[in-house]
Amino acid sequence: MSPVSTASSQVIYDALKACDIRLLSALPETWLVHLVRMAEDDPEMTLVRLAKEEEGVGISAGAHLAGVKSAMLMQNHGFLAAINGIVSCAQLYRIPLLMLISFRGDFGERDPWQTEGGAVTEDLLRALRIPFAYLDRADHVAHRIRKAQTLALSANKPVALLLCRDLMWEEA
Amino acid sequence: MKRVDALQAIYQQLTDRVVVTIMGAVAAELQSIGHRPNFFYLQHAMGLASSMGLGIALTRPDRQVIVLDGDGSVLMNLGGLTTLARYRPRNLVHVVFDNESLLSVGGFPTATSTGSDLAEIARAAGVPRTATVRTVDDFTRAFDDALGAHDLTTVVAKVEATGPSKYVTDLSLLENRFTFQRYLQKPRI
Numbered sequence: 001m002s003p004v005s006t007a008s009s010q011v012i013y014d015a016l017k018a019c020d021i022r023l024l025s026a027l028p029e030t031w032l033v034h035l036v037r038m039a040e041d042d043p044e045m046t047l048v049r050l051a052k053e054e055e056g057v058g059i060s061a062g063a064h065l066a067g068v069k070s071a072m073l074m075q076n077h078g079f080l081a082a083i084n085g086i087v088s089c090a091q092l093y094r095i096p097l098l099m100l101i102s103f104r105g106d107f108g109e110r111d112p113w114q115t116e117g118g119a120v121t122e123d124l125l126r127a128l129r130i131p132f133a134y135l136d137r138a139d140h141v142a143h144r145i146r147k148a149q150t151l152a153l154s155a156n157k158p159v160a161l162l163l164c165r166d167l168m169w170e171e172a
Numbered sequence: 173m174k175r176v177d178a179l180q181a182i183y184q185q186l187t188d189r190v191v192v193t194i195m196g197a198v199a200a201e202l203q204s205i206g207h208r209p210n211f212f213y214l215q216h217a218m219g220l221a222s223s224m225g226l227g228i229a230l231t232r233p234d235r236q237v238i239v240l241d242g243d244g245s246v247l248m249n250l251g252g253l254t255t256l257a258r259y260r261p262r263n264l265v266h267v268v269f270d271n272e273s274l275l276s277v278g279g280f281p282t283a284t285s286t287g288s289d290l291a292e293i294a295r296a297a298g299v300p301r302t303a304t305v306r307t308v309d310d311f312t313r314a315f316d317d318a319l320g321a322h323d324l325t326t327v328v329a330k331v332e333a334t335g336p337s338k339y340v341t342d343l344s345l346l347e348n349r350f351t352f353q354r355y356l357q358k359p360r361i
Contacts, residue, residue, distance in 0.1 A: 023231060046230055048259065051251030058220030058252075062192075062227020065212070065353040070227075089217035089224075093349045 002033065003171040008138050009034035012100070012163070015142040016071055019149045021098070022046060023063045023070035025056035031102040031168045032073050053078035057085035061095045069149075071098040076105065076121040077114075079160070086128065086158055096152035096159075098145075103134070103162040108169075125160055136164035173308050175269050175331040176201045179240075181312045185319065186211070186238060190228055190356065193240040194221045196276040197335030198269060202240065204336060207343055212352040215345055219249030222256060222266060229261035232356065236263050236319065243270040243284045250293065256324065257298030265318045266299070266326040271333040279333055294326035301325035 013035055016024070024039045025048040026032065039047040050056050056072040063070040074082065079101045090097045104111070105118015125132045131151060133144050145161060152159040175197060183205055191211045193199050199213035214221045225239035246253070246268055256266065272285035284290060291302040300323050303314045311329045318325035 023227070048226070048230070048255065051254050052249075054220065055223040055226075055249065055252050055255055058214075058217065058223025059227035059230075061220075062224040062229075063231045064227075065224075065349070065356050066228050066231040067357045068231040085217050085220055089214065089220050092216055092345065093214075094346060095349075 002030070003169055004031055004033055005168055005170045006034050008141070008167045009038065011138045011141045012135070012145070013038040015145040017042075017044075018142065019098075019146055020069045021071045022068050023048065023059070024073060025050055025059050025070065026073040027051075027053050027056075027075070027078050029075040029078075029102060029104075031104070031163060032075070035073055053082040054085040057082055057089050057097065060097050061089055061093065064095055071100060073100050075102045076162075077117045079121065080117060080124070083124070083128070086130075090158045091128075094156035096156050098149050098152050099158060099160045101160055101162055102168065103164050106165060108165045121162070130158050130160050132160040132162060134162050134164050136166045138167060141167070173306060173311065173329065173331050174334060175271065175329070176204070176336075177308050178269070178311045178329055178331060180205055181308050182315050185315065190232070190235050190237045191240065192221050192225045192228070192237065194218065194242050194245045196242070196339055198240050198242060200336045200339050200341055203341045203343060209351045209355040211348075213343075213348060218245045219252060221245060222249065222252050225264055225266070226252075226256055226259065226261060228356070229264040230259060233261075233263055235356075236265070237261070239264065239266045241266060241268045243268060243272060243282050243290060244274045246290055247282055247284075247288075250297075253294050253297040253299065253326075257294075257300075260298075260300065260324045262323050264324055265315070266294075266324070267315065268326060268328045269331050270328050271331045273333045275333050275335050276339055291326060291328040294328075299324055299326045302328070304328045304330065306330045
């Protein structure tokens with residue numbers, strides 16, 4: 001059994017559905033496996049599997065202009081890889097993006113290769129002036145996702161939710 | 173073939189279709205022929221015009237989407253071709269104007285000048301219909317075929333490395349963005 005929390009993934013997925021998200025772009029990583037499978041099994045959801053996360057910015061921009069609510073699922077290293085698109089497509093053109101970013105490399109991380117990205121994620125979000133909040137407990141997931149989407153749509157800007165170890169990982 | 177002549181040749185066909193272009197010469201030349209509310213110019217974020225087109229094509233299967241791309245942009249997002257092919261939006265025509273150079277930043281040659289073949293790359297990525305054309309007549313024919321085929325098509329149009337005298341136009345980026353959004357979401361009669 002993977003220690004990735006199915007229950008928390010379900011809470012997140014249900015919250016996205018409650019926000020009328022109908023298109024999800026994703027590049028899988030360990031913490032996102034259940035979320036990607038849920039999208040895969042949901043006939044109401046268009047799942048777009050990416051080669052690189054930056055594509056998701058363009059896809060979400062197109063979906064938004066066409067009137068469809070979308071979200072992006074990625075690891076924080078994927079966020080790093082998507083930054084030019086976020087700045088020169090989403091921010092330049094005032095596109096709301098709802099980015100769910102797995103916050104690897106924070107306290108508790110055992111994989112050495114995740115640690116540098118973890119150390120810079122929050123500072124990069126601040127430098128880009130992207131409002132963000134942490135999802136670290138199941139009981140606040142639904143309203144934080146809802147409020148993040150509300151701000152993204154009213155400001156026409158990207159927002160981010162950091163999926164934290166305490167929510168996503170069931171091992172101590 | 174000059175890109176502006178190729179654009180002129182298909183301009184009428186763009187009248188009622190959703191058009192997403194890259195920055196630089198493509199955007200400036202299409203605007204010089206005549207801007208329309210159904211045209212969106214992605215004036216940065218190189219590589220993402222085809223991704224935007226995919227996002228529109230998947231969410232609006234009732235509309236035909238034309239992406240006007242370039243060799244420099246496609247080379248920055250080659251993986252995007254695999255995503256396009258994977259979802260195979262049958263309502264998307266992907267035109268790549270290949271002038272073998274990064275024209276707007278000094279004309280430095282791209283890898284298509286040394287043999288990289290974007291139509292072959294698209295085909296190998298899984299795009300079901302591809303073509304490379306070198307004359308306006310061949311381009312017009314390939315474009316019309318693509319519209320009629322109702323399947324994902326990449327048409328690589330080899331064009332001269334010449335462009336307009338300036339790239340900044342008087343259409344503001346946000347004006348274009350909001351007008352285009354309104355156009356896309358307007359109920360059609």
